[in-house]
Amino acid sequence: MTTAPNQSVLTPVLTKNWGDEQSWKLSAYGDYAAAKKAFGMQPDDVITAVKDSGLRGRGGAGFPTGMKWSFIPQDNPKPKYLVVNADESEPGTCKDIPLMMANPHVLVEGVIISSYAIRANKAFIYIRGEVLHVIRRVQAAVAEAHAAGHLGKDIHGSGYDLDIVVHAGAGAYICGEETALLEGLEGRRGQPRLRPPFPAVAGLYASPTVINNVESIASVPSIIANGADWFSSMGTEKSKGFGIFSLSGHVAKPGQYEAPLGITLRKLIELAGGMRAGHELKFWTPGGSSTPLLTAEHLDVPLDFEGVGEAGSMLGTRALQLFDETTCVVRAVLRWTEFYKHESCGKCTPCREGTWWLTQTLSRLEQGQGSAEDLDLLVDQCDNILGRSFCALGDGATSPITSSIQYFREEYLAHLEQGGCPFDPEASTVFATAGAKA
Structure with a gap:
C-alpha cells in the first residue's frame, strides 16, 4: 500500500486497514x-x-x-x-x-x-x-x-x-x-x-x-x-463512488491509490511523488494495456467512465501504466501485442490469425524493416479485427496499436529511417531492447 500525504483527496475504504497488523484476519476486520x-x-x-x-x-x-x-x-x-x-x-x-x-x-x-x-x-x-x-x-x-x-x-x-x-x-x-x-x-x-x-x-x-x-x-x-x-456523494454525476487506481511504471511511488472516480492523473502523479527524477511523462494507459493509450496532453482528463471515453480511451480497470521519454513506444506496443497473440484462445479467426499478423508487422517495424505503408497495413489489420472477434480480447489487442500510431506516428517512421530502434538500448529500465538517451 502507498501512503499519500493528502488524505483529503483519497478515500480509503477498501484500503483503509491495509497497513494494520494482520489485516487479513477476522479479528482485525470486524x-x-x-x-x-x-x-x-x-x-x-x-x-x-x-x-x-x-x-x-x-x-x-x-x-x-x-x-x-x-x-x-x-x-x-x-x-x-x-x-x-x-x-x-x-x-x-x-x-x-x-x-x-x-x-x-x-x-x-x-x-x-x-x-x-x-x-x-x-x-x-x-x-x-x-x-x-x-x-x-x-x-x-x-x-x-x-x-x-x-x-x-x-x-x-x-x-x-x-x-x-x-x-x-x-x-x-x-x-x-x-x-x-x-x-x-x-x-x-x-x-x-x-x-x-x-x-x-x-x-x-x-x-x-x-x-x-x-x-x-x-x-x-x-x-x-x-x-x-x-x-453516491463521491465520484462524478454518472460515475459514482471510489475506486482503486493502480499506478505503475516511471512514477516515484508506484502503488494503489483509492480515490473518488473523476480524479485526474495529474493529481494522482502528485500524490505519488511525481514522475521519477529528471524525467517526464510520455504516454500512459488509463485502464490496462487493452485500453487506447493517452499522452501528457490528457493529464487533466477526469478519470471516470465518461471523461476517459470522451478522450478516446476507456477507464477499464484503472491500471495506470506510466512511461517516460526513455521508453520506445513501438517496443512497448509490440510487447503487449505479443502477450495478446500468446493468450488468444484460438476460437475465432480474426483474433487467432489477426494477433499473429499484428505481431509480425510490428516486429518488422520495430527492427526498422519494411516501409511506411506498413503503418497503413497495421491500421487495416486492426480494422479487420475490431468488432469481428468472438470476445473483447481481439478488440483490446488493437487498442494500443491504433492509438500509438495516432499519437506517435513519427516514432514509427524513425525506426524505418534509422534501420532499427532509434533509442539507446542501455538507457531503458523497462524493456531489455529499447530505451532512450536521457
Whole structure:
C-alpha cells in the first residue's frame, strides 16, 4: 500500500486497514456488521440500495451492478449462483490481488450480501491459479467466516444458507472473460461462449448467474453499512463512488491509490511523488494495456467512465501504466501485442490469425524493416479485427496499436529511417531492447 500525504483527496475504504497488523484476519476486520444489517432487509431492498448507490462494475466495463443483479429471473426454478471474477491478468492491472491479500474479509462479506440479494445459496470465487498465496489467503478467510457463523446453514438465524467455493483457475488470460471463466469453472477449456443466452439466464451449469469483479463485490458492504447516498456523494454525476487506481511504471511511488472516480492523473502523479527524477511523462494507459493509450496532453482528463471515453480511451480497470521519454513506444506496443497473440484462445479467426499478423508487422517495424505503408497495413489489420472477434480480447489487442500510431506516428517512421530502434538500448529500465538517451 502507498501512503499519500493528502488524505483529503483519497478515500480509503477498501484500503483503509491495509497497513494494520494482520489485516487479513477476522479479528482485525470486524463482525460482518454490514451482512447482519443486510439480513434485516428484503433481498430486493439490498438490490435497490446498490442500484441507488450508482455502483458500476469495477472490472472494466462499468455496467451498473445493481441492474445486473436485477436481471436474475427469480421465477426460474434452477439454483442461482454468484461468481466472483478474480482472474486478474490484464497487463498493468494489480488491484484485486493486493485487495484479497490485505483485506479478504471485505470480499467474503460482499459475497454474502450479494448472494443474499440474488437468492444464491452457492458462490464461487475464481482466482488466477498462479497466485497460490492469494488462493490460500482467501480460503483461510472463508474458513474463518464459516467458523464464526457468517457462512453455512441459517446464518445468524436469518434462515439463509450460503457456501463459498474458492476455485483456482488454470492460468489463462482469456478466463477473465466472464463466459470463458464459466467454462473453466465447469472443467472445460476456457473459451468464450456464444451469447445469447446471457449468464443471467443460463450461466454456470445452465443456471441464472451473476458474475462480478472482486472490487465490485468488495464495495457492497460499505454501501449497505453507510447507505447509498454516502457512496453516491463521491465520484462524478454518472460515475459514482471510489475506486482503486493502480499506478505503475516511471512514477516515484508506484502503488494503489483509492480515490473518488473523476480524479485526474495529474493529481494522482502528485500524490505519488511525481514522475521519477529528471524525467517526464510520455504516454500512459488509463485502464490496462487493452485500453487506447493517452499522452501528457490528457493529464487533466477526469478519470471516470465518461471523461476517459470522451478522450478516446476507456477507464477499464484503472491500471495506470506510466512511461517516460526513455521508453520506445513501438517496443512497448509490440510487447503487449505479443502477450495478446500468446493468450488468444484460438476460437475465432480474426483474433487467432489477426494477433499473429499484428505481431509480425510490428516486429518488422520495430527492427526498422519494411516501409511506411506498413503503418497503413497495421491500421487495416486492426480494422479487420475490431468488432469481428468472438470476445473483447481481439478488440483490446488493437487498442494500443491504433492509438500509438495516432499519437506517435513519427516514432514509427524513425525506426524505418534509422534501420532499427532509434533509442539507446542501455538507457531503458523497462524493456531489455529499447530505451532512450536521457
